[in-house]
Amino acid sequence: MxxxxxxxxxxxxxxxxxxxxxxxxxxxxxxxxGGNDSAPRPMEMLLAGAGGCAAYDVVLILKRGRHAVTDCQVSLVAERADTDPKVFTQIHFAFIVSGKDLPENAVERAVKLSHDKYCSASAMLGKTANITYSVEIRNS
Structure with a gap:
């Protein structure tokens, strides 16, 4: 890469x-x-990358399980250290996963697998940050 x-x-x-x-x-x-506030900050990009990585995993796992997932949103809230380097110290991932008749256990499993095994970004950020997550399922 x-x-x-x-x-x-x-x-x-x-x-x-x-x-x-x-x-x-x-x-x-x-x-x-010294910037112009015209684009995301580098640390915001890092946080967005972690959210994208995790959401990608969740959707892929659910699709491979033949579940009718129609949407996946993850909102992240992070705290940073007060002193340099101002690493992330806390990150919460709040997932909202939508679909048709999504089994709660399948969605919970997909999020857990992303967190525990597949999301490289979360794994790296987890070296300095306490990472937590929540899951909301919206079935249609």
Whole structure:
């Protein structure tokens, strides 16, 4: 896996990341840090990546189990250390999984498997943060 991050020095603290898979994303800093607040902060991107990784796992596990999942949302709330490096110390993943007749045990299992086994991002962040999760199921 590769990624190149370039500083766009004409725009304060704007950084452009180009991924090995050919995609581009932008990050910026807060105004008080010299940025223009025009894009997510790098740590927000890290948190979003963990949410995407976990949600991906949950949907894939449910689909492989032939469950009729129609939506998966995960909201993350994180706390950071007060001193540098300001690592994440607490992260809560709140999942809302929707579908047709989704069995509670299958959804709970998918979230647990993501948390315990598959989500690489959560595993790395779990080295500094206490990670918790909750699950809400919306059946139609």
């Amino acid at each position: 590769k990624c190149t991050v370039n500083w766009n020095h004409n725009n304060g603290m704007l950084f452009v990341a180009s991924t090995g898979s050919g995609h581009v994303t932008v990050m910026d800093g807060a105004v008080e840090g």
